[in-house]
Amino acid sequence: MTGHGEVRPGFEAVREAFDEVAAATSGGVAFSVFRRGRLVVELCAGSAAPGVPWTRDTHVVLFSGTKGIVATLVAMLTARGQLGPSERVARYWPEFAAAGKADVAVSQVLAHTVGLPYVDADVPMTDNAANAAALAEQSPLWTPGTRVAYHALTYGYLATELIRRVTGQRVGELLHELLAAPHGLDLRLGTPPAVPVATLRRAPGYRISTFLQDEERRRVVERMYRGLLDSTDTMNSPGYRGAELAAGSGVGTATSMARLYDLLLAGSLVPSAVLTQATRTWSEGVDAISDRPLRFGLGFELADPIGTYGADADPGAFGHSGAGGGRHGAWPNRGVSFSFTTNELQAEDVDTRAATLLAALHRAA
Structure with a gap:
């Protein structure tokens, strides 16, 4: 597959890298980049569904890329004085x-x-209120603050309930009111069936938590993900896309995700002091469950030892990745924001697509 779209002068190497990535994907891919408010890369290739080409307007499930959107909403509420990280x-x-x-x-x-x-109670994955109530009653696995481990789905239930308590609004409603409508971002939490979304597929051999070798903790991971990534039936269902799951059911385009991080860098969404607070290190180490090295701000992933946001591209990088290969974020020191989206889920230990694109972008930017 050959990519189609636009690149500004100086970013030709990104197009070459994108063509390489497209050739390594059975499905569709898109990559968009802003530099200081200007769209400099907007490329896509492949198919959104059988017989349906991927275009600049193709929507795709963002999986945990959604967490970066929610972290932005939390930062906006912090700037308004409605939510305090240390409270x-x-x-x-x-x-x-x-x-x-x-x-x-x-x-x-x-x-x-x-x-x-994970949630101990047997409640439906898509029921935010029931999961939040169950977590409120549940005992933590360790003394809070003493270990770090990725809360794949429960981050969403907890953040959603906090947002509801301080605003009285649903998280999808707040996303539309604060981000999508005023800034023209094609992002949704709670996507109606009438909105076309790229059909997700799993690459042969797809698996999660590829750093993990311990079988006992593997069972914990299975409890965390609740079978979501085991079958395309669930992740492609209208019920999943329609749920306002702040940990992973957001839907959007690559250009809108890149623009979101561009707006953050420009100070258009929160004051610089609030963004600095949200993107400094609040936790780091080896995941107590999955053994993956990680580093977090307030809901944002940060530059880590495994180069999630580009090897040495920017030590201040922040954003959030998504299951199967999605990568969305920003390099503040370069004034660059980016988003890679795909509908083909590849395992982390073999997926080089985002890394290839970010390496080319690093050389160009």
Whole structure:
């Protein structure tokens, strides 16, 4: 496959890298880049569904790229004085104080150190309220703040309930009101069936948590993901796309995701002091469950030892990746934001697509 779209002068190497990436994908891919407010790369290739070409307007499930959108909303609420990272969760959500969690800080939820990586209760994955209520009653696996482990789905239930408690609004409603409508971003949480979305597929041999070798902890990972990534039936279902799952059911385009991070860099969404607070290190280390090296701000992933945001591209990089290969974020020191989207899920230990693109972008930018 050959990519189609636009690149500004000086970014020709990115097009070459994109063609290489497209050739390594059975499905569709898109890559968009802004530099200081200007769209400099907008490329796509392949198919969104059988017989349907991928275009600049193709929507795709963002999986955990959604977490970066939600982290942005949290930063906006912080700037408004509605939510404080150092405040106790129970200040906003009194029921959360149960089971020894009275002193848990909002930052511990956002930085994945709260110790609630899965839901004990048997409640539907798509029911935000039921999952939040169950987590409020649940005891953490460790003393909050003492370990870091990626909260793949529970981050969303916890963040959604916090947002609802301080605003009285659903998270998808807030996304539309604060981001999508005023800034023309084609992003949704709670996507109606009438909106066309790229059909997701799993590459042969796709698997999650590729750093993990311990079988006992593998069972914990399975509890965390609740079978979501085991079959394309669930992830392609209208029920999943329509759910306002702040951890992973957001839908959008590559250009809108890159523009979101461009707006953050420009100071158009939050003051610089709030963004600095949200993108400094709040937790880091080897994931206590999956063994993956990681580093978090307040809901944002940060530059890490495995080069998620480009090897040495920018030590201040932040954003959020998504299951199967999506990569969205920014290099503040270069004034660059980017988004790579795809509908073919590849395993992390063999997927070089985003790394190839970011390496080419680093050379160009």
